Amino acid sequence: MQLQTNILNNFAISRFNEYYLPSINRHTFDNIDSKTIYEKNFKNLLHQKDNLNIIIGMDSGLLANxxxxxxxxxxxxxxFIELSSVLPLLVIDIPQHLQKKLIIVDESAVDEILSQDEIKIYITKGQYRLFPSLAVTAKHVDDYNTLLNDIESKLQNMSFQSQIDSTQKIFIHTQLANISDNHTQAKILKNTFSGQTCIVIAGGPSLDENIDWIYENRNNLFIICVSRIAGRLAKLSITPDIIVSVDPQDVSFNVSRDMFDLSDNSILVHSYHVSPKILSQWQGQCLYMGQRLPWDDKNDRDNIITVGPTVTNSSVRLAIEMGFTRILLSGVDFCYSKSGYTHASGTPEANQGPCLGHNTVWVETYEGYPAETLLQLRHAMESLEQEAQAYPDVDIINLSNRTAKITGISYVNPDNIQLDTLQSKSLENINIKYSSHDLTAMKTELTKVTVDFEKVFSLVKKAKKLSLTLNLNSNLSVKTMDEINKIEDRLNRKYSNLSTLIKFYGYHEFSNFLTTRDKDNWTQTHINNMTKSYYDAFSSICGIMLSLIENAHEKIQFRLKEMSDTPLSELAVRWKKENQPGRFLIWQKMHKQHILVQSESDLLLELSLLFKQNITPVKQTYTGVLNSNSAMNHVYTKIIRLNQSKNHYGLALTASNLLPFIAQNTEANRLYHLALSFQLSLEQQPQQALDALLAIPEELCTEMELKNIILLALKLSNLELAEATLVKILTHSDEYMPQYAHILKLQGKTQQSVNAYLDYLEKYPSDTQTWIKLGLFMIEINQVEASHTAFSNAIDADPNNQVAQEYLAELTRLMASSL
Incomplete structure (x- = not known):
């Protein structure tokens, strides 16, 4: 026997005269009407303009209504996205005028809906929300959990891609801020180590297993590492030759603080958009990858580029450009460890404990087992695979078999790696171009481009002013629009580079110009407002760009002051304001002959203490698994997904990672035993699976645990346990009453069984299948008239039911022959 878990086509009527499916909504609407509940739970759903609302489930149609x-x-x-098993049961009448505003589909049509241009615009603009219905939130229908997870994943994928397209602002912002410090191109490193071996070290968990080998072979390895791991290597007496940093966010400085101790021994190779907080305070040699000026690439076309999406990808490309023909990888995992960790020990991420609740995908490791990873890391894998394909003569080797398997990259145990003696690690050809001459040339370039930006700004402001008059006089609108178009044409012809840059920087603001409204409903006023929005964005972003260029200009002037005899006290004011006290170290190197007076010595001591505070990591203690990304509701969804996909390995990992927390967290306790039970059940160990569920304290058991206890008890023929648990689960839903009646029947409790059937059918008289079951039961106990009545009621509920018709005909003949 299988416990009924399908959606039953049995509607109940609440005391508020509302029809609902108990299989979906249980007792939700028994005591409170749906409108009252929805006003409380979805009060913001109907107030947000220009927003896409994606709702999983319709709560028996009540939420849609x-x-x-x-x-x-x-x-x-x-x-509304409803299950295909539920949607045919519901009839929702959508008025003609709302059919483009409210759409109802099942899971099979999701991809088609999300691919529509209008939907993509909502997602690009970030103007969308995902809502679970009350039935989904209740978590008792497994298919809803799967559907919600699938939609979340699809939206995350789309949002991730749109963020790549729309978050360029910070890259341009940092590019302009770094103009004064992006002085020497990384291209001078090209082919400096042709035919040799290097190692690229990232921060993945597998670094821990390779670290001893790296230490032993450090003198025969050219070491390139990502900035976040540089400090840990240094503490182990492993000095990286090159440190790579690409992230424009200040968080990059926070996780890379220890790298500053290496400025005398390592070269920083960084993206043009690296965090200014890192670049401005690095007192060692540094080289930039990519394009120095956002509006002109003529001087950087042959420079080494930054390859995304991670710093590891850029590090591998750098190694290839430097001519290395064998590149070893360590800490390049691109997946979680078996224990759920994403980074090597000693990193802030590792200190936060395992990640349990992320919405992950699974990849294969070189060892052959599946491992979890994030969408971003899978993109990084794909990017690295493309690098391997593009450079087939470069042998890229991962030193750990616990990392994500990437086509074109092999695994070799480090004990089997033969290293030649590395003659020299020095980079004699490096010629740092940081000079007053370079800064003056950049100052001239910024002055020139400022003039052009001001001309663009003037034209845009004129177009914006004209756009404001479009709704005032319809007779003049055509002429006004013609003038606007002429301005737009001039912007695109004469200042195409700057116009493109403005739109690239202001992608988000310009996306407001896009409309999600159907073209058939466009009015002239709406079109005019779109034009106004376009030039609002154009004008706003142009003004911001001018301000950023002015800041870059001022920064160059300040850098020239740092080289001159400007008093240290004046320089320190800005260093403190920008929270970049480490600039004093660079100043000291430029003014070695300067004799300090007492006030300057005191000031340098103050700056030194501030810088030391900045680069001293705040000790992070592990506060437990319940951080935002590992909230237990996400863990539950993950467990259900793993069970439905029969991923017993993933369940074992999840259970193992939950185990340390079951003593202090009741929900972790419940979910640990649920995951363990699912795992054992998939591994055909039903008694152990049942024991795992019975170990959960009774007060923690939800409908999910009770349901699976019943299934396992029946599988093991433990009818007493099945009956006792069914009594408990009936408090959640009447849906289980027929199963309860059947268990009573199996135990010989005939009258109790009949009563249970009749109690259920009195409440749900349209349940044809249960009438048939009762009819067969009555035949077994030789109650022919009762059986006849049951099959008659089955036909009343479903006149076309062939089984009921056949049994009723046979019983009619039998009763006639007995007369």
């Missing part, structure tokens, strides 16, 4: 009865906010759209 609630939305339909409300006034739709302007520009809003609602997409």
């Amino acid at each position: 609630y939305v339909l009865e409300a006034k739709f906010p302007d520009g809003s759209k609602f997409v």
